[in-house]
Amino acid sequence: MRLLAIILTSLKFSGKGMKQLLFLLVLLLVPFSARAQDAVKRDDHQMHRLHRDPKAYIGMLEDPQRDIYQKPHKVLTALDLKEGEVIADIGAGSGYFTFRLAHHVGDKGKIYAVDISPDMILHINRRARAVKANNVVSILAAPDDPLLPDRSIDRFFFSNSWHHVENQTKYLSLIKKMLKPSGEIVMIDFHKQETPAGPPLQMRIAREDLIKQMESNGFGLRKEHTFLPYQYLLLFVPK
Ligand SMILES: C[S@@+](CC[C@H](N)C(=O)[O-])C[C@H]1O[C@@H](n2cnc3c(N)ncnc32)[C@H](O)[C@@H]1O
Numbered sequence: 001m002r003l004l005a006i007i008l009t010s011l012k013f014s015g016k017g018m019k020q021l022l023f024l025l026v027l028l029l030v031p032f033s034a035r036a037q038d039a040v041k042r043d044d045h046q047m048h049r050l051h052r053d054p055k056a057y058i059g060m061l062e063d064p065q066r067d068i069y070q071k072p073h074k075v076l077t078a079l080d081l082k083e084g085e086v087i088a089d090i091g092a093g094s095g096y097f098t099f100r101l102a103h104h105v106g107d108k109g110k111i112y113a114v115d116i117s118p119d120m121i122l123h124i125n126r127r128a129r130a131v132k133a134n135n136v137v138s139i140l141a142a143p144d145d146p147l148l149p150d151r152s153i154d155r156f157f158f159s160n161s162w163h164h165v166e167n168q169t170k171y172l173s174l175i176k177k178m179l180k181p182s183g184e185i186v187m188i189d190f191h192k193q194e195t196p197a198g199p200p201l202q203m204r205i206a207r208e209d210l211i212k213q214m215e216s217n218g219f220g221l222r223k224e225h226t227f228l229p230y231q232y233l234l235l236f237v238p239k
Contacts, residue, residue, distance in 0.1 A: 054119035061094040069197055069229050072100055078225045078233070079186060084108040085154040088178070090146055091115060091161025095124045095136075101157065102133045112153075114139045114146045144170055148178045159188040160198075160231075163205050172217040176238055185219060185236040188228070195230035207232040215239075 051057060060066075075097075081087075081104040092098045092113035102111045113124045113136055121138045128136040141147050144167040156175050165171050175185070190198035192206035205213075211221055211234065219236040226233075 054117070054123070058094040058120075058123055061096050066096075066197070069231075070096075071228060072097065074227055075188065075225075075233065076100055076104055078227070079155075079235075081105060082154075086110045086112070086152060087155045087157050088112040088114055088146060088148055088153045088175075089157045089159075090141075091158065091164055092124060092138075093117075093120050093161070095127050097157065097159050098124060098136060099127065099131065099133055102136050105135065107135055109135055111136050112139050112146075112148060113137070114141045114148070116141055116143050143167075145174055146171075146178070148175075150177050151180055153178050154180055154183050156183070156185045158186065160190065162187055162189055162210070163199070163203050168213065169217060172214070172219070176218055179238060181238070183238070184222065185214075187214075187234045187236065188231050190231050197230055207234070210234065 081101070083104075083106040085105045086109060087101050087105060089095075089098045089101060089111055092115050095113060098111055098113045102109075105111065113121070113128075115121055115124070115138075118140060121140045124136065124138045127133075128138070139147055143165070153175075156179065162168070179185070187210060189210070190204050192201065192204040192209075194201065198204070210232075214221070214234075214236050218239050220239045221234060222237045223235040224233065225235075
């Protein structure tokens with residue numbers, strides 16, 4: 001701003017005229033930079049507030065700006081989804097990935113949209129009805145149990161949700177039973193380092209720690225995609 005004042009002074013704007021011009025520039029620039037930051041970076045306090053306000057939370061998850069780094073189309077292409085697959089989208093949230101997955105697996109497939117938040121489940125149910133996504137089945141789950149049938153799932157899909165799950169060891173043993181023998185677990189989450197988007201650093205799980213955790217709970221890393229700028233995308237299979 002000081003630099004701007006110097007430039008404007010040197011351009012012979014002075015007194016009241018310059019103040020008005022500066023004020024206008026501030027009005028134009030500040031909301032833009034604040035909005036840009038708001039779209040990507042939040043601290044603990046903001047996150048807690050967002051979690052209490054479902055409308056704002058859904059707005060954040062569905063922010064079109066997110067597509068730039070989340071690359072949903074590229075993610076789904078990389079997964080090489082087959083028609084007829086049964087996928088459990090754990091911590092489905094607003095359904096950002098749920099409905100894209102549903103489109104890929106077709107009418108013969110099924111997407112379980114699993115979440116512990118009644119607000120998110122309500123939103124997904126309304127959205128499924130609105131877009132006639134008959135292959136989306138919502139599950140209001142328990143924090144430590146997705147409540148799915150044994151040997152029924154081709155893929156578990158976790159996008160920015162594993163770090164929310166409680167009692168992860170128990171969770172992994174449950175989902176191992178729910179997975180078909182040929183099944184897979186997809187894990188997308190933020191790297192544990194400063195990124196322009198994502199949850200507070202202390203909530204994140206480092207890529208290496210996740211791989212170790214999966215290994216020690218009976219899953220091996222099958223594949224890794226590295227095209228996401230802020231997140232890892234890891235595919236695990238039962239060992
Ligand atoms: C950051 S959002 C991610 C939403 C979505 N996967 C996406 O990428 O847009 C995390 C979601 O996980 C849900 N969640 C938190 N703990 C959970 C648990 N133990 N089981 C299932 N869902 C959970 C939250 O309610 C929230 O909707």
